[in-house]
Amino acid sequence: MMLMGKQSTIGNSTSLLAAETIRRKCRRATTRRKAHLIDADNLLGDPRTTDTEVIRATFDRYKQVAGYERGDHVVIGTGRNGLHVLEIELAWPGAQYVRRSGVDGADIELLEVATWLSSTARFDEVIIGSGDRIFLVAFEELLGAGLEVAVVSRHRGLAKCLASRAHGRIRYLGSSSPRMESAAA
Numbered sequence: 001m002m003l004m005g006k007q008s009t010i011g012n013s014t015s016l017l018a019a020e021t022i023r024r025k026c027r028r029a030t031t032r033r034k035a036h037l038i039d040a041d042n043l044l045g046d047p048r049t050t051d052t053e054v055i056r057a058t059f060d061r062y063k064q065v066a067g068y069e070r071g072d073h074v075v076i077g078t079g080r081n082g083l084h085v086l087e088i089e090l091a092w093p094g095a096q097y098v099r100r101s102g103v104d105g106a107d108i109e110l111l112e113v114a115t116w117l118s119s120t121a122r123f124d125e126v127i128i129g130s131g132d133r134i135f136l137v138a139f140e141e142l143l144g145a146g147l148e149v150a151v152v153s154r155h156r157g158l159a160k161c162l163a164s165r166a167h168g169r170i171r172y173l174g175s176s177s178p179r180m181e182s183a184a185a
Helices: 012-031 038-042 054-064 084-093 107-118 135-144 160-165
Strands: 034-040 075-076 095-100 125-128 148-153 171-173
Touching: 034 038, 034 095, 034 107, 034 135, 038 075, 038 148, 054 084, 054 148, 054 171, 075 084, 075 107, 084 095, 095 107, 107 125, 107 135, 125 135, 125 171, 135 148, 135 160
Parallel strands: 034 075, 034 125, 075 095, 125 148, 148 171
Antiparallel strands: none
16 A cells, blocks of 8 residues: 555554654644743743732633633743742643743743744744743744734733734733734724
8 A cells, every 4th residue: 555655554664654644734734733932920020929829810811811722832931030930830730941040031041932933833823921022033033934923911011112013913911801902002
């Protein structure tokens, strides 16, 4: 039997490889994959908070506003403040965490992930959970790679340059109901 130009026999690793290739292509055609790049310190508005309730409420609100679905790829960036990091990780188990100390340390780690996301064909949409101006670079890179990109931010935590470029693709944490910023706003 010929499958995708390769000979296939029962129990042959070639047939398994071909079958897996077909499964992946079919899944990509029907399933949209979403990635979330979350700057926890920016969304919280405090890089030192250890208040479990505040952290969980912020993440719950983010999930609602960003349209998070089980199975989405989540990468959360933080500094290295030990107790803060622990509370962040306990609030969203199963996420991937990146950490770096210093000014913009977590942001730089998340930018590296954004570069990887822009070069892989695994995702269709990326949500940037931060309003920091440094994420304008990631926004542009991801858009340039053909991905759908949106920004989730606190109203007062959104840099003007990012707000201007992401106009119409911004979702705010602070409102009582999740809404996409209107193009007229």
